[in-house]
Amino acid sequence: MTMTRRQALVVTLGISAAAMARMPAYASTEEAEAVVSAFTGGAEPQAGRIVLTVPDVADNGNAVPVSFEVESAMEGDDLVESVIIVADGNPRPEVATFHFTGLSAAAAATTRIRLAQSQTLTAVAKMADGSFIVDRRDISVTVGGCTG
Amino acid sequence: MSARPRVRVPETATKGEAVLIRALISHQMESGQRRDNAGNLIPRRIINTFTCAFNGHPVFSCDLAPAISANPYFEFSVKATESGTFTFTWADDDGSVYMDEQRIEVS
8 A cells, every 4th residue: 555645644643642642741830839839838938058959961861860958057946857859840740858857967968860851850948947948950851761 | 679778888987077878779660650561551669768767866768759760879968976877778669668777886
């Protein structure tokens, strides 16, 4: 059977539409904000003493190094209780929640995460005095992780 | 697939020093988003919690989502207060708990 160019085009479009339908839906900025809001109890986190470090470009979305550090004495009121990492372009926005104590030498940690596509990462720290601070980083992902 | 923890803690430290701990466990971290060849979703199975305690006191912990890479890796630092034992635990979605212990001498 020979195909006209138009038929071939229709078939190609159909196949890519089917492939798209199989892809998981991605979280939106709104969903990511909802996760942050649940963490802060609705409070608006302020920019400040937290630094989120990610590469500008990640070649492999399956293992992207992520670090954060909050400037803190780690005692008394100046203690970081927890830090949440949220991704707005993954199938699910939650990435990790870290919990610190008075035995932590610094409110800092490093891990490796999966990113499905280029997106914005958000880190929010909860301080012992009830305040919240935030940092955001855009990251370009060459080959997405998560799906397969 | 067996989960094998590998943790690096310095053997000695001076009192008050910040000690860097690196913890890794071999684990597939099946995200629950992937499909098998028949098109069926492969059920999620990840390490969902990692904890570090020192002489029984909580030091550091993390709640993990499927967005954490396979073979989850953590780096964090701890105040060296006294000699003792770090206990590390990893909780698997299937109910298993993997453990490791490391001793430190603080002078």
